[in-house]
Amino acid sequence: MTRVLITRPLPERVVARAAEHFDLEVRERTQPMSESEMRSALALFDGVLPTLGDRFSEAIFAEFDEPRCRILANFGVGYNHIDVAAAKARDITVTNTPGAVTDATADIGMMLILMACRRASEGERLVRAGRWEGWHPTQLLGLHVTGKRVGIVGFGRIGQAIGRRCHAGFGMEVGYFNRRAREVDFPAVRHELPDLAAWADVLVVTLPGSAETRHMIGAKIFEAMPPHARLVNVARGDIVDEAALIHALRTAEIAGAGLDVYEHEPQIPQDLLELEQVSLLPHLGTAALEVREAMGQMAVDNLIAFFGGTPVPNPV
Numbered sequence: 001m002t003r004v005l006i007t008r009p010l011p012e013r014v015v016a017r018a019a020e021h022f023d024l025e026v027r028e029r030t031q032p033m034s035e036s037e038m039r040s041a042l043a044l045f046d047g048v049l050p051t052l053g054d055r056f057s058e059a060i061f062a063e064f065d066e067p068r069c070r071i072l073a074n075f076g077v078g079y080n081h082i083d084v085a086a087a088k089a090r091d092i093t094v095t096n097t098p099g100a101v102t103d104a105t106a107d108i109g110m111m112l113i114l115m116a117c118r119r120a121s122e123g124e125r126l127v128r129a130g131r132w133e134g135w136h137p138t139q140l141l142g143l144h145v146t147g148k149r150v151g152i153v154g155f156g157r158i159g160q161a162i163g164r165r166c167h168a169g170f171g172m173e174v175g176y177f178n179r180r181a182r183e184v185d186f187p188a189v190r191h192e193l194p195d196l197a198a199w200a201d202v203l204v205v206t207l208p209g210s211a212e213t214r215h216m217i218g219a220k221i222f223e224a225m226p227p228h229a230r231l232v233n234v235a236r237g238d239i240v241d242e243a244a245l246i247h248a249l250r251t252a253e254i255a256g257a258g259l260d261v262y263e264h265e266p267q268i269p270q271d272l273l274e275l276e277q278v279s280l281l282p283h284l285g286t287a288a289l290e291v292r293e294a295m296g297q298m299a300v301d302n303l304i305a306f307f308g309g310t311p312v313p314n315p316v
């Protein structure tokens with residue numbers, strides 16, 4: 001029987017379905033796999049269902065000409081932790097879970113837009129610290145969101161879902177930066193990145209993480225942003241130069257940030273933790289049971305198709 005490894009505990013229904021089809025092993029640890037675990041996985045299993053943090057780099061594949069593993073069915077849309085070229089060079093198929101993550105990640109984007117603009121984390125810290133002395137008219141004044149300009153960096157599924165919410169729910173003007181123009185069912189204007197940064201009240205990052213997008217949002221972009229603007233990142237941490245972001249916040253080049261992702265998760269620089277004007281979430285993008293179930297089922301669908309000899313639904 002086909003041997004499959006799931007590299008983290010997943011929702012029960014996902015594991016049960018995978019177990020109906022495969023000789024299944026579920027790794028019970030919640031931390032990313034070590035290098036030796038990844039090498040063993042390639043050697044001992046026909047298929048692996050990995051996820052964020054399992055760094056299948058060139059060095060991991062390098063030891064194998066023909067690993068037993070034929071498919072890495074990633075749990076998650078982002079697959080920047082897998083060297084896809086190195087996998088393909090060994091004829092290993094890589095798949096991901098687009099679609100399943102779109103709305104949940106867009107919802108977290110909206111939450112961070114609102115939190116960063118309306119200073120929600122500062123307010124909650126004040127309350128929890130027992131420092132709230134009661135309401136007054138000029139306390140914790142934030143940026144009014146309705147009717148403002150949102151600039152979306154990367155206008156794929158998630159970026160468009162955020163744009164649609166901003167337009168339909170908050171009457172916002174939508175601008176975006178994307179390699180090619182996108183047809184959408186709401187008004188959205190394409191800009192070059194520095195122009196978008198200068199135009200937007202809130203800049204939201206939704207690009208895929210990759211070597212090309214690393215540090216795309218750095219000092220030059222922060223300089224271009226107006227001082228009242230906020231940065232939101234729901235994509236991958238290293239698209240934003242974290243040191244440049246800290247500098248921009250410290251020097252009031254921008255007014256705040258809402259982050260769900262970090263350059264070196266789960267490490268967050270002390271300097272960032274000490275800044276009042278940031279909302280920091282622990283990569284909650286898709287953290288809802290039904291969403292994680294849908295992602296898991298999609299990853300299992302890819303495995304079932306692959307070993308059934310039909311085209312995988314979500315190749316990357």
Ligand code: 8YV
Nearest residue numbers: 052075076077078101285286
């Ligand atoms: C996932 C994400 O939950 O799908 C993605 O790429 O960023 C998430 O929200 C997590 O990364 C597991 O893949």
